[in-house]
Amino acid sequence: MPLPGESHSAYFYQEQVKTVERHTLAVIVDNEPGVLARVIGLFSGRGYNIETLTVSETEHEKHLSRITIVTTGTPAIIQQIKSQLGRLIPVHRVVDLSLAGAILERELALVKVRGKGEPRVEALQLAEAFNARVMDATTESFVFEITGKSDKLDQFISLMVPLGLVEVSRTGVAAIGRGPEGL
Amino acid sequence: MAREMTGAQMVVEALIDQGVEHIFGYPGGAALPIYDEIFQQDKVQHILVRHEQAAGHAAEGYARSTGKVGVALVTSGPGATNMVTPLTDALMDSVPLVCISAQVPTHLIGTDAFQECDTVGITRPCTKHNFLVKRIEDLPGMLHEAFRIASSGRPGPVVVDIPKDIQFKTGIYENLKGAVRTSYRPRLEGDERAIRYAVAMMASAKKPVIYSGGGVINSGPRACELLRELAALTGFPLTSTLTGLGAYPASGKAWLGMLGMHGTYEANLAMHGCDVMVGIGVRFDDRITGRTDAFSPNSKKIHIDIDASSFNKNIRVDVPILGDVAHVLEAMIRVWKEAVPKHDAAALVPWWKQVNAWRAKKSLRYQKSADVIMPQYAIERLYQLTKDRDTYITTEVGQHQMWAAQHYGFDKPYHWMTSGGLGTMGYGFPSAIGVQTAHRDALVVCVAGDASIQMNIQELSTVIQHDLPVKVMILNNQYMGMVRQWQQLLHGNRLSHSYTDAMPDFVKLAEAYGAVGIRAQHPAELDDAIETMIASKKPVIFDCRVANLVNCLPMIPSGKAHNEILLPDDVADEDIGDVVDARGKQLV
Numbered sequence: 001m002p003l004p005g006e007s008h009s010a011y012f013y014q015e016q017v018k019t020v021e022r023h024t025l026a027v028i029v030d031n032e033p034g035v036l037a038r039v040i041g042l043f044s045g046r047g048y049n050i051e052t053l054t055v056s057e058t059e060h061e062k063h064l065s066r067i068t069i070v071t072t073g074t075p076a077i078i079q080q081i082k083s084q085l086g087r088l089i090p091v092h093r094v095v096d097l098s099l100a101g102a103i104l105e106r107e108l109a110l111v112k113v114r115g116k117g118e119p120r121v122e123a124l125q126l127a128e129a130f131n132a133r134v135m136d137a138t139t140e141s142f143v144f145e146i147t148g149k150s151d152k153l154d155q156f157i158s159l160m161v162p163l164g165l166v167e168v169s170r171t172g173v174a175a176i177g178r179g180p181e182g183l
Numbered sequence: 184m185a186r187e188m189t190g191a192q193m194v195v196e197a198l199i200d201q202g203v204e205h206i207f208g209y210p211g212g213a214a215l216p217i218y219d220e221i222f223q224q225d226k227v228q229h230i231l232v233r234h235e236q237a238a239g240h241a242a243e244g245y246a247r248s249t250g251k252v253g254v255a256l257v258t259s260g261p262g263a264t265n266m267v268t269p270l271t272d273a274l275m276d277s278v279p280l281v282c283i284s285a286q287v288p289t290h291l292i293g294t295d296a297f298q299e300c301d302t303v304g305i306t307r308p309c310t311k312h313n314f315l316v317k318r319i320e321d322l323p324g325m326l327h328e329a330f331r332i333a334s335s336g337r338p339g340p341v342v343v344d345i346p347k348d349i350q351f352k353t354g355i356y357e358n359l360k361g362a363v364r365t366s367y368r369p370r371l372e373g374d375e376r377a378i379r380y381a382v383a384m385m386a387s388a389k390k391p392v393i394y395s396g397g398g399v400i401n402s403g404p405r406a407c408e409l410l411r412e413l414a415a416l417t418g419f420p421l422t423s424t425l426t427g428l429g430a431y432p433a434s435g436k437a438w439l440g441m442l443g444m445h446g447t448y449e450a451n452l453a454m455h456g457c458d459v460m461v462g463i464g465v466r467f468d469d470r471i472t473g474r475t476d477a478f479s480p481n482s483k484k485i486h487i488d489i490d491a492s493s494f495n496k497n498i499r500v501d502v503p504i505l506g507d508v509a510h511v512l513e514a515m516i517r518v519w520k521e522a523v524p525k526h527d528a529a530a531l532v533p534w535w536k537q538v539n540a541w542r543a544k545k546s547l548r549y550q551k552s553a554d555v556i557m558p559q560y561a562i563e564r565l566y567q568l569t570k571d572r573d574t575y576i577t578t579e580v581g582q583h584q585m586w587a588a589q590h591y592g593f594d595k596p597y598h599w600m601t602s603g604g605l606g607t608m609g610y611g612f613p614s615a616i617g618v619q620t621a622h623r624d625a626l627v628v629c630v631a632g633d634a635s636i637q638m639n640i641q642e643l644s645t646v647i648q649h650d651l652p653v654k655v656m657i658l659n660n661q662y663m664g665m666v667r668q669w670q671q672l673l674h675g676n677r678l679s680h681s682y683t684d685a686m687p688d689f690v691k692l693a694e695a696y697g698a699v700g701i702r703a704q705h706p707a708e709l710d711d712a713i714e715t716m717i718a719s720k721k722p723v724i725f726d727c728r729v730a731n732l733v734n735c736l737p738m739i740p741s742g743k744a745h746n747e748i749l750l751p752d753d754v755a756d757e758d759i760g761d762v763v764d765a766r767g768k769q770l771v
Binding site for chain 2: 030033034037038041045076079080083084086087089090091092
């Protein structure tokens with residue numbers, strides 16, 4: 001008889017309540033077909049979380065791409081994620097930016113708001129307050145570009161909801177360590 | 184020397200340059216150019232199987248019995264999808280495998296062409312790595328890199344998917360064996376400080392145990408020698424996982440028998456009660472640990488592995504040492520000899536006394552019978568009658584597999600082939616084909632169950648065609664024995680679909696294919712039947728009728744700790760349904 005609320009995992013006997021941490025990982029990979037599928041497949045196959053993921057070629061001559069992943073898990077899971085990523089053949093390095101000291105994290109969002117009169121003026125004022133730039137405008141709409149930490153973007157977007165939010169496109173987090181040292 | 188040739192020629196050339204003598208495969212439309220090249224040479228011998236899955240398992244058996252990379256060749260579409268099981272099996276048990284799969288021509292990829300499938304997509308999670316060759320210039324490098332990746336670090340399967348037009352295209356081939364094409368460079372040497380720390384921990388242990396696994400065998404013959412040396416030097420008792428059997432001899436002084444779900448009492452209790460555990464090439468999987476929060480609660484754990492993701496995956500360890508087993512053990516023995524010149528063997532006397540008390544339980548004991556062949560007895564007789572020859576044992580999956588692991592004494596590595604991690608029924612017979620191909624004159628016995636053997640029984644045709652005198656000894660109890668045992672244990676003895684109603688006549692079946700069929704029903708007939716099987720120059724199916732309802736014990740039921748092991752004396756077969764609680768019944 002299954003007990004209510006019990007996990008069916010073979011490991012449910014282990015205590016489940018553990019601190020969940022949020023880590024930002026920089027993964028340097030060969031820019032080759034299928035490499036993103038390997039990384040994403042690893043996360044889905046082993047049941048890890050992906051909060052955001054960005055990827056782009058960063059060193060063209062060396063065919064290297066940088067994947068930035070924000071993930072959550074217990075310290076043991078985070079360690080497993082890093083070890084499992086390290087096993088993938090096209091992965092050159094896995095750097096846990098959250099352990100590497102102070103880091104800069106930035107995300108960009110394009111936010112479309114539609115409205116007239118008072119809400120339209122208010123949207124523009126808020127955009128100024130958040131340092132968002134107007135990228136497109138019609139007499140009844142704006143597209144704002146806003147850059148910042150993810151929670152700042154969250155806040156701006158939630159403020160736009162009552163003012164006529166139509167659509168949002170976000171890039172996910174790009175991250176880099178502070179100071180003169182590279183990875 | 185660089186030469187111009189077609190892609191199909193490059194495949195054969197690369198196999199020759201890698202020293203491959205045998206490959207296992209099955210042709211089809213997209214693979215025809217490669218098969219045409221195989222036809223026109225005689226350095227690489229091709230074994231034609233009857234189902235691609237068997238090609239994969241045969242390559243696994245070949246690899247595990249030789250330490251070399253096993254090679255399979257299949258066509259596109261169904262050829263490739265039939266390889267998914269052996270690829271996964273090889274990934275789970277870290278078997279070096281290269282699978283060359285043909286693909287539809289590049290211009291047809293993505294059009295749902297005849298016999299097209301997304302091979303690299305399908306095999307991505309079940310390979311160590313895979314390649315889709317899109318340019319002829321990449322082919323030589325990818326072929327050789329496939330062998331390097333498959334065989335180095337933690338070994339595993341690699342797929343090279345080659346579209347048909349690439350097989351026809353002409354390019355420049357160069358022997359790139361050993362050239363490094365990717366960033367993959369596994370670290371072999373262990374960290375000296377960690378090794379010194381581990382040795383200090385071992386030297387002060389009062390209740391140590393060595394827990395050795397398949398990684399020792401994968402590391403090579405040198406690692407197996409060093410394991411034996413370490414055990415002798417330290418005087419520690421030693422147990423092994425299913426896949427590690429033979430690395431340390433079963434006749435050795437330190438030997439406790441296999442550990443885990445169907446391991447011996449002394450091995451499991453030593454793991455539970457030890458103060459220092461030395462895990463070597465192991466991965467602490469659930470069949471070993473049982474209940475993880477009660478696993479070896481009072482020990483410091485040292486873990487040697489070449490795969491960093493093995494550390495702390497299931498069990499937190501105190502001293503992880505990343506590196507190749509042979510390299511690390513070499514350093515460990517050196518440090519031990521420097522730092523512990525006079526090891527106080529007397530300190531381990533109370534521990535050995537305890538271990539011997541556990542041994543005295545004789546947990547592998549079973550009810551003897553004069554009327555029916557007990558399956559354990561059949562394995563014991565097989566061992567006694569084959570131990571003085573060069574004998575390789577493969578198994579299918581189930582009760583017979585566990586009985587073979589428990590009752591056959593493995594003294595040498597590379598002589599035991601079984602599907603551990605994936606538990607693939609249908610593995611044993613094709614695996615034996617691979618072993619026999621590599622060791623023509625050896626005795627190769629596949630210990631099978633009546634259910635498992637039917638999963639790849641068509642390979643009887645292969646052994647006849649290629650004159651491979653594989654012996655299949657079926658412990659025939661008319662049931663899927665392990666399924667039946669679990670149903671008795673967990674599901675009120677309701678034997679849902681674990682009885683095969685229409686069993687073939689295995690003797691006639693063997694004869695139909697041109698093999699030899701033997702049957703034994705009575706204990707008195709057993710030795711003669713085994714002797715006849717061994718003496719035959721042909722493939723043999725030996726239908727060994729054993730007691731039907733025997734349970735495989737000892738057993739640590741899922742969700743139980745090592746010290747909650749069930750022994751044959753503790754529980755009568757008819758009461759076994761009451762020993763697992765509701766929570767344990769949910770586990771696998």
